[in-house]
Amino acid sequence: MPNSKDIEAQSHKPVNAQSRPQGYVLGPSGGEHLIHFRDGGNIFIKVDPVGGSSNLAMGTQQLPIGAGIPVHRHFHMEEAFYVLEGRGTFILNDVPHPCERGGTIFIPKNTWHGFANSDQELVLLWIMAPPGLDGFFRETCRPPGEPRRELTREQRDAIARKYGTEFR
Secondary structure, rough: OOOHHHHHHHHOOOOOOOOOOOOOOOOOOOEEEEEEEOOOOOOEEEEHHHOOOOOEEEEEEEOOOOEEEEEEOOOOOOEEEEEEOOOOEEEOOOOOOOOOOEEEEEEEOOOOEEEOOOOOOEEEEEEEEOHHHHHHHHHHOEOOOOOOOOOOHHHHHHHHHHOOOOOO
C-alpha cells in the first residue's frame, strides 16, 4: 500500500489528506437528479467534480422513445456508454451501429456521435474523462419540480461550447 510520500512523488503535487476525496456509495436512485431540457428524460449525475472526482464524470441518462441524442463531439473528452436498458442506433462518424442492452460504446475525443431510438426507450450509463458533460447538464436541464428550460439552438450551442462540445 503506497504511503502519502509515494503518492506525492507519483503525482508531482503535494498531498493534503484533508482535501483528498473521501469516496462514497450511492444507492440506485442516488446522485443529482435532473430532467432533460428537450425530451424530459431523467438524468442522474453519479460522479463528478462536485462530488470530489477531478478526473471523470459518470451518470445515467434516460432517452424516451424517439428522443435520441443529436450528433455532436467533445473536443477534449473521451466518453463511454454502457446500455442499461432498451435498444437503438448509435451513430459514430456518420455510420449507424445497432446498440442494445449490455452493449458498450467508446468514443475518442473529437469524434462525431449520437443516438437514435425510434421504437424503444434507452437507458445509458455514461462515463466521461475529463469531466464536462455534468456541467452541460446542470446548465441546460432542471431539477424535478422546476419549470422546463426553453433553450434555443443558439443558447444550447453556446453552453455546449463552454464545456468543449459542438453539435452539428
